[in-house]
Amino acid sequence: MNKFFLISFLFLSQLGWSQYSEKEDVQNLIEEFFYAFHDQDSTALREFAHPEIKMHSVTIDAKGNTMLATKEYTAFLTAIASIPITTKFEEKLHGFRININGVIANVSTPYSFFVNDELSHCGVNTFQLIKFKGEWKIIYLVDTRSKLGCE
Structure with a gap:
């Protein structure tokens, strides 16, 4: 009987660890x-996204x-890379809400956006991710x- 409880405990512990590790991986991807984004590294930003990524902004x-705008990811990358070096910008995240179901994940991150140390706007980012060939990739971003x- 004790062996059954021990095996059950170890199995359940592994499930909990696995889910935690996945959440850590997803959060790390968003942080990276x-x-x-802040380094204006369009090459790295391209690596985080699935080739068929979709983007929307709700203003x-x-x-x-309320207005809805669609942006192509390549246009987003070009816009980020073209921000003048003299312009300081920072998107401060205020937490993570992560839900994972198998090979899909949803991440919600409230944020404040600053330009030259002045608050520009605030909102929430919502990322949809897919685990594609063993790696998490962003497939949809709406903010x-x-x-x-x-x-």
Whole structure:
């Protein structure tokens, strides 16, 4: 009987560790994405994404109107690489909410965006990932951008 409990415990412990490790891997990918983003490293940013990645931004203007914009990932990479070196920008993440189900994951990260140390806007990033050939890749990124309610 004790052997059964020991084997069950070890099996369940391994499941818990496996899920934790996957969450760690996913969070590390998102953190590395933002390191590359801040370094304007379009080559690294391309590596984090699946070739068929989709991007959207939901903008909420000062009057509370909502607009949806679609951006090609290559255009995003070009825009990041073309930011002048004299412009300081930083996206500060305020936590991670990670859900994994097999080979797909969802990551939500509230953020504040600063340009030259001044708050520009805030919002939430939502990443959809797929485990493709043993590696997590971003397949979809949607973010909200608002000047309302930022702290």
